[in-house]
Amino acid sequence: MPIAVYMLGLLIFAMTTSEFMVGGMMPQLAEEFDVSIADIGYLISAYAAGMVIGGPLVTIGLLKVSRKKALMTLALSFLVGQTLGALATSYEMMMVARIITGIASAAGFAVSIAICVNLVEPHIRGRASSIVLGGLMVATVIGLPLATLISQQVGWRASFWTVVILVFISTLVVQWVVPTLPKPESISLRNEFTAFKNLKLWAAFTTSGFIIGATFAAFSYFTPIFTEITGFSASMVPIITTVYGAATVIGNMITGRLADKFTMQTLFVGLLLLAASLFLFALFAHNPIVTIIAVIVLGFVGVPMNPAMATRVMRTANTGTLVNAIHGSIISLGIVMGSAIGGLAINAGFGLISTLWVGFALAALGLLSLIPFMREIIHFPPAKHPTIRKVV
Known part of the structure; x- marks a missing residue:
């Protein structure tokens, strides 16, 4: 696996840490700007909203630019935004x-994924994508807790500046190790939009x-469920969420290995387990085990199904x-949904447990969306027989 793939994952880690970090410093930001917690939300x-709406529009504007140059432009734009946040006075x-x-x-x-899949052979694109997407998983395990700790000990601005430094270093490394890929002749607005006529693509988006919607219906309310329903103490919440984060990293590694050969089967089994776990969680949320x-x-x-x-x-x-940009928007929309x-x-008065039932319903709908593709799901590619190399 090219080292450039890992460095793209590092850049995604830095950016995703910025996405999550506000959730860990809500009280400090509310006090700083004299607004409510809801306003910080x-x-x-x-x-x-920037990811869902603005991301694809900017991507369209950069279609005529080489992918590496586009990524550098976006990384520098991100640095400007993150620096503006660190200096924010209102x-x-x-x-x-x-x-x-x-x-x-x-x-x-989107550009990172597009670069990633062009750095490797087609049969390992799923594994390479899992490494880049692993930056998102690691951000939940390391980035968010670290940003929260820094904000508590040194102040929220220090957390923002830490991400600025991390993104800056990541950008320099990516500039150094990622090769300049030739711009494909096929890149044009017409060719890009043609892909969206494929109904199977919209089924995949769905x-x-x-x-993601099923996952975040539960994840978004983990803390109150743990403390108010299950009965865990507040001090146990970071430990449980760290366990959850570690599971996402491991799951991402496993899924990355399976995604290339067993794409549809991985999605089906994953959704089945997701629905079953949410169903049991909703029924027995009072049971710590x-x-x-x-x-x-x-x-x-x-x-980790990413x-x-x-x-x-x-x-x-x-x-x-x-x-890839539209797919990213769909994922962000799933989080919001x-x-x-x-x-x-x-x-509506249904209580915290209702969020788990919402997650189960969304996972069930995900399973239903795979029914038209059951023939692909039950078909396993034939095992490859080892080849005998002639020794010269």
């Missing part, structure tokens, strides 16, 4: 900073949205940057 929504200034970083992150994510098991399974088969999702999309359409529907269920 809108900073997270602004980042997501809530409005921070809001602008989050929108800029959200847009740059989404487009950078499955991806349900997988069941809760821990459910959290670990959710870690294995939720977000490599299989990306491989399916690339095989269905192409490895185009715009396709899962957490928003879960919140609506709570506000």
Whole structure:
């Protein structure tokens, strides 16, 4: 595996840490800008909106630029946004900073995947994608807790500056190790948009949205479920979420290995386990043992389905940057969908457990979206017989 693939993963790690970090410093930011916690929550929504809407638009604008140059432009734009956040003296200034970083992150994510799959042979694209996407998983295990710790000990601005430094270093390394790929002649708006006429591509997008939506319907409300329903102490929450994060990293490694040969089978089994774990979690959330098991399974088969999702999309359409950008927007939309529907269920008076039932329903819909492709799912590629090399 080229070292450049790992460095792209490092850049994604740095950017994704910025996405998650606000959630760990809400009280400090609310006090700094004299606003409510809910207002700080809108900073997270602004980042997501930038990813969903702005990411694809910026990607379209960069289609005529070589992918490496596009990635460097996006990384520098992200640095501008993150620096603006570190220097923010008002809530409005921070809001602008989050929108800029959200847009740059989404487009950078798409371009990184497009570069990644062109650095390796087709039969290991799923594995390579899992390494780049692994940056997202590691951000939940290391990036978010570290940013939260820094903000608690030194201040929230120190966390923002830490990400600035990390993105700057990552950008320099990527500039150094990633080769300049020739711009494919086929890149044009017409060719990129042609891929979206494929109904199978939209079916793949739909499955991806349900997988992520089901996962985040539960993940978004982990803390109150753990403390108010299961009965864990507040001090246990970071430990449990770290276990969850470790499970996502391991799950991502496993899925990356399986995604190339068993794409549809991986998605089907993953969704089946996701639905089953959410179902049992909802029924037995008061039981600490069941809760821990459910959290670990959710870690294995939720977000780590990303490599299989990306491989399916690339095989269905192409490895185009715009396709990857729209897929990234669908994933971001899934995050918003899962957490928003879960919140609506709570506000409707159904309680915290309802978020788990929402997750189960979305996972079930994901399984239903795979029914038209059952023939692909039950077909396993024939085993390859080892070849005998002639020794000369």
